[in-house]
Amino acid sequence: MATSTNSNELHAELKAAIAELCRSFPDTYWRELDAKRAYPAEFVDALTKAGYMATLIPEEYGGAGMGVTEATIVLEEIHRSGGNAGACHAQMYIMGTLLRHGSEAQKTQYLPKIARGDLRLQAFAVSEPTTGSDTTRLKTLAVRKGAKYVVKGQKIWISRAEHSDLMLLLARTTPLEEVKKRTEGLSTILVDLRQAVGHGLTIRPIRTMMNHATTEVFFDDLEVPVENLVGEEGQGFRYLLDGLNAERILIASECIGDGRWFLDRACRYANERVVFNRPIGQNQGVQFPLARAYANVEAASLMVAHAAQLFDSHQPCGAQANMAKLLAADASWESANAAIQTHGGFGFAEDYDIERKFRETRLYQVAPISTNLILAYLAEHVLGLPRSY
Ligand SMILES: Cc1cc2nc3c(=O)[nH]c(=O)nc-3n(C[C@H](O)[C@H](O)[C@H](O)COP(=O)(O)OP(=O)(O)OC[C@H]3O[C@@H](n4cnc5c(N)ncnc54)[C@H](O)[C@@H]3O)c2cc1C
Numbered sequence: 227m228a229t230s231t232n233s234n235e236l237h238a239e240l241k242a243a244i245a246e247l248c249r250s251f252p253d254t255y256w257r258e259l260d261a262k263r264a265y266p267a268e269f270v271d272a273l274t275k276a277g278y279m280a281t282l283i284p285e286e287y288g289g290a291g292m293g294v295t296e297a298t299i300v301l302e303e304i305h306r307s308g309g310n311a312g313a314c315h316a317q318m319y320i321m322g323t324l325l326r327h328g329s330e331a332q333k334t335q336y337l338p339k340i341a342r343g344d345l346r347l348q349a350f351a352v353s354e355p356t357t358g359s360d361t362t363r364l365k366t367l368a369v370r371k372g373a374k375y376v377v378k379g380q381k382i383w384i385s386r387a388e389h390s391d392l393m394l395l396l397a398r399t400t401p402l403e404e405v406k407k408r409t410e411g412l413s414t415i416l417v418d419l420r421q422a423v424g425h426g427l428t429i430r431p432i433r434t435m436m437n438h439a440t441t442e443v444f445f446d447d448l449e450v451p452v453e454n455l456v457g458e459e460g461q462g463f464r465y466l467l468d469g470l471n472a473e474r475i476l477i478a479s480e481c482i483g484d485g486r487w488f489l490d491r492a493c494r495y496a497n498e499r500v501v502f503n504r505p506i507g508q509n510q511g512v513q514f515p516l517a518r519a520y521a522n523v524e525a526a527s528l529m530v531a532h533a534a535q536l537f538d539s540h541q542p543c544g545a546q547a548n549m550a551k552l553l554a555a556d557a558s559w560e561s562a563n564a565a566i567q568t569h570g571g572f573g574f575a576e577d578y579d580i581e582r583k584f585r586e587t588r589l590y591q592v593a594p595i596s597t598n599l600i601l602a603y604l605a606e607h608v609l610g611l612p613r614s615y
Pocket residue numbers: 349350351352353357358359360382383384385386434438440589592593594595596597598599602614615
């Protein structure tokens with residue numbers, strides 16, 4: 227990892243090092259995995275070995291001790307190279323819950339192993355099939371029986387569960403009818419998937435329009451030791467919210483990387499492709515959508531950097547993190563549309579990778595939070611409008 231003390235230099239070194247690592251994973255690597263819907267194990271392994279998966283883990287636990295700003299550089303560069311960090315990005319922000327709310331014993335037990343790559347904390351189980359964005363109504367129950375929680379319920383869209391050793395679960399420990407506020411009575415519990423699978427936990431993969439290793443997870447009286455509770459029982463929703471700003475900023479940086487990748491490819495093609503005896507890029511009808519998308523990617527990138535800087539200096543950043551995610555997801559989607567249009571028919575050919583990245587970047591309008599829910603947050607919490615849901 228880079229060691230320079232000057233942050234600009236360090237950031238440039240970090241970006242160059244990630245770009246170098248990504249050169250070993252060219253378009254063909256991602257394309258072949260996409261066709262097979264296979265997990266990029268070699269890529270995740272290389273990233274882990276180089277220490278980048280431990281970017282946010284403090285040095286005392288064996289990590290790089292860097293901030294969200296540096297983590298955005300890592301993720302943006304992966305996406306700018308044509309890759310997809312969706313296979314592993316969650317480790318960066320799930321670990322935050324353990325770091326902020328876990329006991330010292332849990333931190334010393336897990337974080338150094340995660341930093342070394344001996345343990346994977348890649349899965350975060352929040353979403354449920356019947357309650358969707360209305361998280362506080364989730365139905366998975368963890369009932370305490372002696373020294374164990376007995377978990378019953380179902381989660382959906384739990385990404386990377388098949389490629390993780392641990393899963394952070396958000397479950398109800400007090401039924402909804404027995405709490406004063408809906409946000410109370412939810413808890414975060416670490417599930418050791420190596421022991422749980424086949425002993426009360428079943429994972430079923432879901433094939434999606436892009437390669438994302440997402441799954442359904444079923445809990446059928448799964449027993450989890452009480453010491454796996456992270457933080458205080460009943461406070462899990464608060465812990466979830468705590469981690470969401472980092473998640474929003476990091477995902478936004480992936481969108482920026484996608485946006486820049488689309489524009490690089492589209493401009494290259496627009497200069498090379500000659501129709502009617504001139505490069506198609508000479509036509510304003512081709513130029514303007516690319517120029518507009520470029521302006522929006524650059525503007526969104528400033529918001530991502532601003533939100534990351536606020537986060538790293540421990541200032542409130544809920545509005546900025548949400549706006550960063552909203553603007554970056556819109557800008558990457560706009561760039562994707564401009565890029566596929568610029569490529570004409572070739573935009574639909576697998577060999578050009580535009581259609582693959584087009585499918586991949588579309589996700590960010592929906593997950594990890596849908597655009598409408600961000601707008602609802604801004605309307606209520608920033609603009610002071612009545613809560614709409
Ligand atoms: C590929 C993929 C990977 C994922 N990975 C994970 C994961 O690892 N862990 C995890 O826990 N979850 C994961 N998710 C789930 C993701 O976070 C949810 O899909 C997302 O939050 C939206 O929830 P939903 O799908 O239940 O949609 P719903 O809540 O059913 O919403 C459907 C639509 O209605 C709109 N809507 C709903 N309520 C309102 C309202 N009040 N006002 C306006 N519009 C509204 C939404 O914006 C959305 O467009 C993943 C999803 C996908 C597709």
